[in-house]
Amino acid sequence: MNVYGSQNSYGKQNILRGTRTRGSVELYGQPVCALCRPVRPVPRTTAPPRLLSPALPVLGLRERKKADVKRRIAEAAISLVRERGYEAATVDEIARRADVSQPTFYAYYPSKDAILREHALSGFRPLIAEELERPGTIALRMRRYLRSIARRISADRKVWYAIAVSNAYNPVRDPDLLGASDASTRVVEAVVAEGQRGGEFTTLYSAQRLASLLEGVMLRVCLEWGAGFPGPHALEDAVDEGFDLFLRAAEPRPGDASRKARPRRKEKA
Secondary structure (H helix, E strand, O other): OOOOOOOEOOEOOOHHHOOOOOOOOEEOOEEOOOOOOOOOOOOOOOOOOOOOOOOOOOOOHHHHHHHHHHHHHHHHHHHHHHHHOOOOOOHHHHHHHHOOOHHHHHHHOOOHHHHHHHHHHHOOHHHHHHHHOOOOOHHHHHHHHHHHHHHHHHHOHHHHHHHHHHOOOOOOOOOHHHHOOOOHHHHHHHHHHHHHHOOOOOOOOOHHHHHHHHHHHHHHHHHHHHHOOOOOOOHHHHHHHHHHHHHHHHOOOOOHHHOOOOOOOOOOO
């Protein structure tokens, strides 16, 4: 995937320069980079360009210290859940490992569940963006990042089990989670929209609805894997099967280009 603003061997100029980059995926009109943030175009060089990290805002000393404390608390919580499980990872233990007091912990997070919710909300964004930068069709790149997520969840089973049993990530209880700008869902929607523009997916439904369908399928796949239903199986294989089902539902249909996306149905009073 070309995320560079200048002419190179992988495609044409970036959309930020006025034309479309072949194979790129955009989020809010800008390409997705390895850290899932927009990057500025870079000038052409004689050597193949390297992906540059996005420029981050310069923080003052106070802000940097606060960000470091929050990071330490979150890392301590996740590591304790991995080692001891959800119940044993108490706020006392998290604060002790992060070398902060309990009041300091609660100044940054209302509970340990809030840390798990944060992890579930945006933990996959860098992984998704990294896989999307590799060559291939949109469908192929989506399959690769879904497999990568399956491997990550399988290797980090205790953490994801804790997220499930704690009910930390519950959009019914907290509807704002579905529309959060930093959620991995926003990247998936941008990828699906790119697939629609390239003729890989139907345009009869919006990118948002197709992304929701995919996430619904994958949620069920993960639930069955976690419960060992209908028997023990590899998550990566189940994800592959679920994505095949999504592709069948999202395949282009004759006349897609002349149709408008269907609005969501409203319940009758």
